[in-house]
Amino acid sequence: MAPQLLGTELIVGERRGRIVEVEAYEGANDEASHASGRVTDRNRIMFGPVGRLYVYRSYGIHWCANVVAHPQGQPGAVLIRAIEPIAGIDAMWGDRPKAKKVTDLGSGPGKLCAALGITGSDNGVDLLSASATIRLVRGVAPVAETVVSGPRVGITKAMAKPWRFAVAANANTSRPRL
DNA sequence: GACAAGATTGACT
DNA sequence: GTCAATCTTGTCC
Numbered sequence: 001m002a003p004q005l006l007g008t009e010l011i012v013g014e015r016r017g018r019i020v021e022v023e024a025y026e027g028a029n030d031e032a033s034h035a036s037g038r039v040t041d042r043n044r045i046m047f048g049p050v051g052r053l054y055v056y057r058s059y060g061i062h063w064c065a066n067v068v069a070h071p072q073g074q075p076g077a078v079l080i081r082a083i084e085p086i087a088g089i090d091a092m093w094g095d096r097p098k099a100k101k102v103t104d105l106g107s108g109p110g111k112l113c114a115a116l117g118i119t120g121s122d123n124g125v126d127l128l129s130a131s132a133t134i135r136l137v138r139g140v141a142p143v144a145e146t147v148v149s150g151p152r153v154g155i156t157k158a159m160a161k162p163w164r165f166a167v168a169a170n171a172n173t174s175r176p177r178l
Numbered sequence: 179g180a181c182a183a184g185a186t187t188g189a190c191t
Numbered sequence: 192g193t194c195a196a197t198c199t200t201g202t203c204c
Contacts, residue, residue: 056199
């Protein structure tokens with residue numbers, strides 16, 4: 001499901017971005033996942049229905065967004081690591097004045113949340129509902145582009161799983177490049 | 179109730 | 192390349 005998410009678009013009000021990099025996180029057999037243990041206050045969204053937004057605070061500073069990918073009761077989510085800005089770019093600059101280039105606006109999990117205006121208060125939103133403030137819609141699938149996979153970033157457990165997927169040669173992906 | 183660690187980023191050398 | 196900022200969560204006493 002993670003690689004299939006590449007190319008889909010995330011829409012928040014006027015802002016729109018194309019997902020170009022993701023990472024998959026599973027449940028009990030994935031030590032690096034927030035849902036590797038039992039249900040807690042934080043990870044309960046990961047155990048819920050597919051298509052919900054799971055937002056968590058990273059390093060006490062940033063927000064990171066995930067899309068729940070497994071049926072209710074089976075934890076699993078896909079972390080959105082990078083987006084390619086498509087619309088509402090002026091608004092994104094407003095929330096990320098430090099970005100030097102357009103490709104810096106969403107080239108990282110914490111960055112894209114800031115650029116799109118996603119915060120902890122959006123945790124649990126149904127991304128597939130037409131009336132939701134944050135939506136996920138079908139976009140341009142990376143057919144002609146190469147999808148590459150590799151080890152996930154920033155984790156200290158389960159390093160062997162090559163569950164990071166990105167659109168190769170896309171300038172908006174995060175570092176280190178695959 | 180206390181404490182260690184973290185799915186990161188940006189500034190500085 | 193190195194390093195600090197910053198605070199929530201989960202685990203242990």
